[in-house]
Amino acid sequence: MKKILVLSAALALAGLSTSAMAAGGQGFARVEVGNSDVDVDVSGLGSGSDSDTGYSLRGGYYFNDNFAVEGAYNSLYDQDGAELTSFGVGLMAKKSFGANNSGFFIDGRIGVERVKGDVDGSDTSTEPYYGVGAGYDFSESFGLSLNYDFHSADFDGVSVDADTLNLAGEFRF
Template sequence: MKKTLILSCALALAGLSNVAMAADGGQGFVRAELGRSEVDVFGENDNDTAYSIRGGYFFNANIGVEGFYSSLYDQNVGTFDTTLTAFGAGVVGKKNFGADGNGFFIGGRAGLANYKGEIGSEDETSTHVYAGVGAGYDFSDAFGLSLNYDFNRPEFDDVDVDADSLTLAGEFRF
C-alpha cells in the first residue's frame, strides 16, 4: 500500500512538472546540501555528517516540486554498520524579499519520504512525511545559498526514530 502511494505521488509530480515546463516562468533546480544530523533512537543521541541531493522544478517564483536522496546516518555501532537513508518527493515554497526576485529568502518543504534503516545485515523501510524550513540568499537568478533544517521521523517496527539535520546548501537553477 505504501509503495503504491509513493509511486502514485511520483507519477503525479512527474505529470505536473511536464505541464509546468511547457508554461512560461518556470525554472528547474539542483541543490546539494551538506551538514550535520542528530539521530535519536530510544533516547540515545548520536551525530553524523548528513548530505542530500535534491532536484525539481519551480512552477513560478514561489511554488515547486522536488525529489531527493538523503544520507542521514552512516556509522559503525559496535560491530555493526548502521545507516539511515531516504528517497522522497514533495512540494517546496519560497519567498524572496529582493526587488528583482533575488536577495534574502525564506522557504519550506514537505512531502513523503521512503526511509531505509540498516543495522548489519538487517534492513527495514518506512514511509513517512518529512518537513523542512530554510533561509538564504539568492545571488542571481541562477545561484543561491541557504541554511536548512529538516525534520525526519521514520518508524521501524514500532521504533520511532528522530533524524533531524542542519545543512548548508548551494542551489543551481536553470
C-alpha cells in the first residue's frame, strides 16, 4: 500500500512539473541547516529524546508564484552510531507580501518521505511530512527563511518523531 502511495505521488508530481515547465515557471534549490529534536518510543521499553544539528537539501519547481513541487534529502540525526535520514517528494505553497515576489512571505509544505533509521541495522518507513516557514525574499532569485518541519517514522516497534527548526537559503533560477 505504501509503495503504491509513493508511486502515485511521484507520478502526480511529475505531471504537475511537466505542466509547470510549459507555463514558464521557475526552478529552485534550497539549503537548510538547524536543530533537529528527535523523540524515540520503543514499545515495551520506554522512550527518550535527543537533539542534533540537522540539514536538508531541497530542490524543485515553482509552476506559478504560489505553488511548487519539491524533492528533499534530510539528515535528521547522526550521533553515536545512530542515523536518521529521509528522501521525500511534496507540494509547497507560498504567499509573498511584496511586489515582484520580494519582501516578506509565508509558506507551507506537505508530502511523503521514505525515512531510514540506522542503529545496528537499517529499517525504513514511508510516512507523510509537513512544515511551515516565514522569510524574506531579497530578490526574485534569492531569499532566507526560518522553517519548522515535522517528520515521523514507525520501525517494527519503534516510533520516531523528528521536529526540525532550520534557517534556509533559497536560490531560484
